[in-house]
Amino acid sequence: MSVSIKDVAAAASVSVGTVSNVLNRRDKVSPATVERVQAAIDELGFVRNDAARQLRAGRSRSIGLIVLDSANPFFAEVARGAEERAAAAGISVLLGNSDQDPAREGAYLDLFREQRVNGVLLTPHDLNAAILTDAGIPLVLVDGELPGGEVPSVAVDDIEGGQLAVAHLLAQGRRRIAFVGGPLAIRQVADRLEGARRALAEVSGATLEVIELDALTVLRGREAGEAIAARPTDARPDAVFCANDLLAVGVLQGTAILGGIRVPQDLALIGYDDIDFAQSTVVPLSSVRQPAREIGASAVDLLFDALADPTSPPRHVRFRPQLVVRASTVL
Known part of the structure; x- marks a missing residue:
């Protein structure tokens, strides 16, 4: 039988609201109470229903990342940078591989909207696609930039x-x-x-x-x-x-x-x-x-900025490439 938040509250001798604060806003609860509630959670094996919480809040604790080719080590490093930066804020990253297919790209955007993710980091197949300016979800372009600059972006020259x-x-x-x-x-x-x-x-x-x-x-x-x-x-x-x-x-x-x-x-x-x-x-x-990892981390920062102030102008970050010389070109 599943354990409810009421069961945790009873076991810890606190209110349901206090358990909710421990799960979501620990700064509002004394350390001693946090310790008591956490002990009850551990003892009962409570796992919160994140799907239900998302429905109530209208937003999840995740963001989406859609890349052109997840097998490419460059995009793997972009994803790693995004995950590291997002994790520091308690946010998870859901990865989608479009495989350079606009239909798959659109399907992932639909899926992430249904999942109520906070926003999407996207390496688009086509920078001219209308969906980029009318996605119905906060977007940050990764490794690409719209000519008009309507969407936040991180790119390399x-x-x-x-x-x-x-x-x-x-x-x-x-x-x-x-x-x-x-x-x-x-x-x-x-x-x-x-x-x-x-x-x-x-x-x-x-x-x-x-x-x-x-x-x-x-x-x-x-x-x-x-x-x-x-x-x-x-x-x-x-x-x-x-x-x-x-x-x-x-x-x-x-x-x-x-x-x-x-x-x-x-x-x-x-x-x-x-x-x-x-x-x-x-x-x-x-x-x-x-700088693949920095690109991923910067994209998360831009998304967080856009979420914090949706009325602010889109920000754009452009990195400069660096030549690395090895034996394949020099005698």
């Missing part, structure tokens, strides 16, 4: 990141550069490519080949690497900039391990995100670092 990556390759004397990434409809991918083009515009005689893929995975990267390795030597790029580190790991497998191409002697290779695994590959990968 991916155009600058693309410039950093390709400027580094050009500084190493590379002139036939390939960009591997996609789909280009993803804003982050498009911005990194735009940054690459800006860097190339500064160097005469340098060329950029775009190899568009349908997913940002190790498997797609390996397939691209194998295709590059299968070309005649004079038709290969001498450097590859990948839209993320997972692709770069795959390209390294397809070229250096399976294709016999020397990295970096024959092919310089750089990724993006600087996930933990980047420095542990057979040839440690150069990359462009994003």
Whole structure:
């Protein structure tokens, strides 16, 4: 038989209101009373009905987080940063993986609304989607920013990141550069490519080949690497900039391990995100670092600010990327 709050109150010889205060507002109760009520809770095995409490309060003790790919270590670190910051405020984070599918993204938004979460942190599939300005729930965009700035956001300057990556390759004397990434409809991918083009515009005689893929995975990267390795030597790029580190790991497998191409002697290779695994590959990968955990924590802070004052103007945080040079680009 389930134990009720009345049972706890009787066992602790206090009122139901006092038990409620212990559960929700301990600062209003003396330490001795808190200790007595907690002892009764432990002895009886009481578990509060959070669903019922949510219905009464109209709000839960959780927030939602929807990412493009939960298997990507970058988003795992974003989630970790969000969880750490939320937990410090007694809030839990519910994770949803849209898998770059707008229908799944919409389904998770519907689910989180039904769960009465306080708000949602969202890495959107499409920054032009109308739902972003009419979601019916407080939103903070993660790793993206609306052009009009109507929604709070945390982002990284991916155009600058693309410039950093390709400027580094050009500084190493590379002139036939390939960009591997996609789909280009993803804003982050498009911005990194735009940054690459800006860097190339500064160097005469340098060329950029775009190899568009349908997913940002190790498997797609390996397939691209194998295709590059299968070309005649004079038709290969001498450097590859990948839209993320997972692709770069795959390209390294397809070229250096399976294709016999020397990295970096024959092919310089750089990724993006600087996930933990980047420095542990057979040839440690150069990359462009994003402060993933700080992004997640900052997104939670922005959501809390918006909840505390819904009338305040949306705040925006933009981090700058950092070039991390390792053996895959430097002889």
